[in-house]
Amino acid sequence: MNSLIIGRDIAMKSETERNKIIKKAIKVSAMLVAQFAFGMPITYCLVYVLIPLYGEVSDTYRAIIAGALPLVTAITKMIVRLAAQRIDFLHPGDSHILLSVLHSATAIVFRVMQAELTSLRLFTLLSFVHGAIDLLESLTIVIRDYFWYFVYKKLKRDSGETILRASQFRSPRSMRFLADMSIQTILFESTSLIAAVGFIQLYSFMYNRNDASLASIAQFFIRVSIGISIDFVFNSFSFWLQMSYSNIAVVRVWCTKWRKHMLVAFILTAMTLCYFTPHLFAVVKAKHTSVVRIDDIGCKGPFSKF
Numbered sequence: 001m002n003s004l005i006i007g008r009d010i011a012m013k014s015e016t017e018r019n020k021i022i023k024k025a026i027k028v029s030a031m032l033v034a035q036f037a038f039g040m041p042i043t044y045c046l047v048y049v050l051i052p053l054y055g056e057v058s059d060t061y062r063a064i065i066a067g068a069l070p071l072v073t074a075i076t077k078m079i080v081r082l083a084a085q086r087i088d089f090l091h092p093g094d095s096h097i098l099l100s101v102l103h104s105a106t107a108i109v110f111r112v113m114q115a116e117l118t119s120l121r122l123f124t125l126l127s128f129v130h131g132a133i134d135l136l137e138s139l140t141i142v143i144r145d146y147f148w149y150f151v152y153k154k155l156k157r158d159s160g161e162t163i164l165r166a167s168q169f170r171s172p173r174s175m176r177f178l179a180d181m182s183i184q185t186i187l188f189e190s191t192s193l194i195a196a197v198g199f200i201q202l203y204s205f206m207y208n209r210n211d212a213s214l215a216s217i218a219q220f221f222i223r224v225s226i227g228i229s230i231d232f233v234f235n236s237f238s239f240w241l242q243m244s245y246s247n248i249a250v251v252r253v254w255c256t257k258w259r260k261h262m263l264v265a266f267i268l269t270a271m272t273l274c275y276f277t278p279h280l281f282a283v284v285k286a287k288h289t290s291v292v293r294i295d296d297i298g299c300k301g302p303f304s305k306f
Contacts, residue, residue, distance in 0.1 A: 003029040004029050007024070007027070007032065008021075028089055031083055032098070035080050039101065039102060039105065042072055042102075043105070046276075046279075047279050051279050055283040062113065062116070062122075063117060063122045063125070066126060069106065073105075077102055080098060080102065081141075081181075085171075095173070095176075096184055100184050100268055101272075103181070104272045107185075107189050108195075108196070108272050110130070112199075114193075114196070115193070115197040115200050120222070120223070123226070127226060131230050132234065135237065139241060141178060179248050183254055187261060187262070187265035191266075193228065193231075195273065200284055201220040204219075
């Protein structure tokens with residue numbers, strides 16, 4: 001309903017004819033609600049298919065499931081990204097909001113699945129694979145957008161735009177959008193990694209009697225250091241290529257809009273964690289059930305007699 005109201009207000013300010021107002025309102029409303037409409041079946045698939053399957057298999061298959069997780073949202077991200085780059089009712093610096101929820105949800109679910117791996121070698125390998133895929137994705141994003149838009153035009157049989165030029169996908173609006181999304185992706189990945197590893201190690205520290213407290217603390221710092229270091233290497237190389245060859249002003253956007261990006265990342269991460277935590281917590285709890293019974297842990301603190 002909010003999307004329809006916003007779409008109607010934007011259409012009435014930019015169009016005068018009734019038919020154009022209706023079309024504009026529908027277009028704006030569809031764009032605003034796109035990531036949520038596509039996200040509902042994806043969330044259903046994650047909650048009721050992938051996450052339960054992940055909790056039943058071994059570490060090797062868990063790594064395969066976690067590594068293939070970005071493929072679940074690949075097509076949806078492509079559709080929303082193409083649409084977000086061609087809208088005219090939002091400031092270029094705000095267009096990334098239309099895609100940020102999908103990125104935050106994918107990052108959090110992936111990082112929890114990665115942090116839940118018992119093998120440190122699989123954890124490190126998955127970090128390398130994920131970093132390499134993100135690097136390849138950021139470097140080929142313009143080419144992929146050009147290709148998929150070309151396929152879309154052929155399927156639509158649109159004769160109004162017979163020649164597609166690469167410059168259409170390297171406009172100032174598109175470059176700003178890509179810079180914002182690069183920053184948001186790094187923030188989501190880093191905060192999700194720290195939150196996921198911290199939560200799992202804290203759970204192990206509190207309820208796993210067979211695991212020494214220092215071992216849990218050491219595992220937290222080891223895994224976070226490995227994950228962030230690998231991401232730092234790939235992200236630094238990606239930033240250098242984007243700024244040197246694609247002319248995407250990532251650093252300039254960050255220096256001027258870092259407060260806004262931090263606020264958006266914090267809000268979306270908190271909202272996504274609130275939704276997915278009960279389902280992901282069930283996987284973590286089931287893993288430690290064989291080690292300790294939570295009901296058997298008594299409170300021996302200073303106020304236990306009350």
